[in-house]
Amino acid sequence: MKAEVEQLRDEHQAPERLARSGLTPSRTGLFTGPPGVGKTLAARWLASELELPLLVLDLSSVMSSYLGRTGGNIRKVLDYAKSSPSVLLLDELDTVAKRRDDAAEVGELKRLVTVLLQEIDDWPSTSLLLAATNHGDLLDPAVWRRFDVVIDFPLPGRIELEEALRHYCGSETPEGLGFLVRVLAGSSFADAERFVMAGRRRAALNGERLFDVLLQLGRERLRHLDQVERLHIALDLVHHGDLSQRRASELTGVSRDTIRRRQRDTQSE
Known part of the structure; x- marks a missing residue:
């Protein structure tokens, strides 16, 4: 394109x-x-x-x-x-x-x-x-x-979404970008921009770090996903080294035991 x-x-x-x-x-x-x-x-x-x-x-x-x-x-x-x-x-x-x-x-x-x-x-x-x-x-x-x-013009893939998020966040680009990319999978560039701008406004109003606000907004989005989808995101985050098991558990709501057990099952297959 x-x-x-x-x-x-x-x-x-x-x-x-x-x-x-x-x-x-x-x-x-x-x-x-x-x-x-x-x-x-x-x-x-x-x-x-x-x-x-x-x-x-x-x-x-x-x-x-x-x-x-x-x-x-x-x-x-x-x-x-x-x-x-x-x-x-x-x-x-x-x-x-x-x-x-x-x-x-x-x-x-x-x-x-x-x-x-x-x-x-x-x-x-x-x-x-x-x-x-x-x-x-x-x-x-x-x-x-x-x-x-x-x-x-297709919906953006993972690489395109990551580039767009870096652009929208500017100098405030968060470290846990991999989590946000997975949360926004299937979204358009306009959706991603609205997501970041909502976070920037909330951060400015409350005096919070943009990273913390975006993570909270990401967690709110995950509530609409079922357990299987959230587990998939958690495993993907841990597998690619974006987050630890503990942090992935906190953000996705999937227990560490479940993440650990599924990782073992996957490695043994």
Whole structure:
């Protein structure tokens, strides 16, 4: 995903290299993935790297009860974005570009999809048109084919979460980061940032160390997990040397005897 976004930047920063091979920069890119995984942030980064203005159109906000007006509104925005080099992000694309074979959709909305497809086809190579969706399965198949590049933004893995937590915590990065990474497994970057910011605010209000506050918030999250899941986290923490058996027991609520016994069973297998 990172490499694909960087290539978009490189193509627009060095179009002359592509021209020597008879090529032009990718005009359009579709970002797919769940909320909070960095789609909008990637668009901002691209605009910054290319030193172009970023225009954001939230399609869910321009949907009018009079659908004919929506088509006109979208065309006006796209025409404006075409008038000079820029990066345009169409957010919540699935709000408009739904499958045209969906019997529940009215004919006017289907015509709106056609309008959007025509505008994408006419997009100039001097600008970059990006679109983002949390629900790629709702998009009309013809929409997928119109984009030069499709980039999937998955939920962050362990390494990505750890890097994000270090960034969000800054100079206050806690020592027991492994515990927090496991607590936040399956979370988006936005979820992780909210988690850390809540901890920083609580720490500032109560005069506590951020490390202690984040551990407490982590324990609160673990209460929603069953015994098997908490045992798995405890064993993982001890196995990787992040925490001692005693500390892992305190944080997960799993007894030291259970952790010790399961470790022995695992080693003997």
